[in-house]
Amino acid sequence: MxxxxxxxxxxxxxxxxxxxxxxxxxxxxxxxxxxxxxxxxxxxxxxxxxxxxxxxxxxxxxxxxxxxxxxxxxxxxxxxxxxxxxxxxxxxxxxxxxxxxxxxxxxxxxxxxxxxxxxxxxxxxxxxxxxxxxxxIPDAVSTPWGAITTTASVRPAQAVGVWGIGGLGAHAVQLLRTVGAYPIIAVDPVPAARRRALEFGADLALDPADPLLSEQVLAATGGRALEVAFDFAGAAAVREQALSVLGPKGRLVLVGLTDRPLTVADGTRFSFLQHQILGHYGSEENAVPQLLALAEGGRLDxxxxxxxxxxxxxxxxxxxxxxxxxxxxxxxxxxx
Missing domain, CATH: 3.90.180.10 (Medium-chain alcohol dehydrogenases, catalytic domain)
Known part of the structure; x- marks a missing residue:
């Protein structure tokens, strides 16, 4: 044997x-x-x-x-x-x-x-x-690709936020730029991760502990707040903060995995603004071939x-x- x-x-x-x-x-x-x-x-x-x-x-x-x-x-x-x-x-x-x-x-x-x-x-x-x-490409790239293109259905010129700029979040920034999202706002407590986000194509990188985060998001989006927010950290604090800067009918996509309960602090505001929370896992079978084609064609590096x-x-x-x-x-x- x-x-x-x-x-x-x-x-x-x-x-x-x-x-x-x-x-x-x-x-x-x-x-x-x-x-x-x-x-x-x-x-x-x-x-x-x-x-x-x-x-x-x-x-x-x-x-x-x-x-x-x-x-x-x-x-x-x-x-x-x-x-x-x-x-x-x-x-x-x-x-x-x-x-x-x-x-x-x-x-x-x-x-x-x-x-x-x-x-x-x-x-x-x-x-x-x-x-x-x-x-x-399977997972580190295909998972954010699926979250962006399938679960969130991000369209060009939509304002998006990405919380957690690790392996998946960094690629999410790169892919969001590829599909034409604008502005792309990255949020991470680690300075090196924020620098990485800017290198990968984010328009703005913020510290979640910044007391002026909400004001900066509103300024960057022309007062409309975010249309889509992605949680790649899988943390309750991230989800609460992301919901607080979503505009009307905004979507929060949960990509980071956690076994902790999911809560909405202000249910009235959530319903009034018609927010949505969407779970995401993995990607469709066509994601890897698509990404390989984009890499082979020089669209992704x-x-x-x-x-x-x-x-x-x-x-x-x-x-x-x-x-x-x-x-x-x-x-x-x-x-x-």
């Missing part, structure tokens, strides 16, 4: 270890992918610290990693249209029956030398896009997004760097 290295999380104890495990064998309509790059996401951090728990995992341990790019290494039975050596990106999850399963959460992911993938989750990777940049590339054996270090924000990372990449 062939073996491989994989970073496995034992859910009951929340213990992460890099160990030798049997290399998967592809079944019908599956391929085995040699992993060339795998992203480290804040969701991985939350799985390890226990604030997130898999919904559908059928065993006690799982190989983490839902942002994966590599090459086809082996074809399973009944697979056609794919060839060994072909460059691919893997969708971050898939729908099975009525369940939406996430790779690296509900089933084994890509923090390993090889990853098993259903053919319906494969997307062809153009030669012009490096593996490291391609790996982060993710080279600034890769903060560092580490070997798989340093998975725990990568998680700790992301947890503590050491070095202000946007995305860290593991290379098996």
């Amino acid at each position: 062939h073996h491989m290295r994989a970073a496995r999380l034992h859910i009951p104890s929340r213990t992460l270890t890099v160990e030798d495990v049997p290399r998967p064998v592809p079944g019908p309509q599956q391929v085995l992918v040699r992993v060339e790059a795998a992203g480290v996401c804040l969701s991985d951090v939350h799985l390890i610290d226990g604030s997130l728990t898999p919904n559908y995992l059928q065993q006690e341990s799982v190989t983490l990693g839902h942002e994966v790019a590599g090459t086809v290494a082996e074809l399973g039975p009944e697979v056609s249209g794919w060839t060994v050596g072909q460059r691919v990106v893997l969708q971050a999850g898939e729908r099975r029956d009525s369940r939406l399963l996430t790779r690296g959460v509900d089933y084994d992911g890509g923090w390993a030398q090889y990853a098993l993938a259903s053919v319906k989750t494969l997307v062809t990777l153009p030669e012009s896009i490096p593996f490291e940049q391609a790996a982060i 993710f080279s600034r997004s890769i903060t560092d590339v580490l070997p798989l054996t340093d998975a725990a270090e990568a998680v700790e760097r992301l947890r503590t924000k050491a070095g202000d990372p946007i995305r860290l990449i593991l290379r098996p």
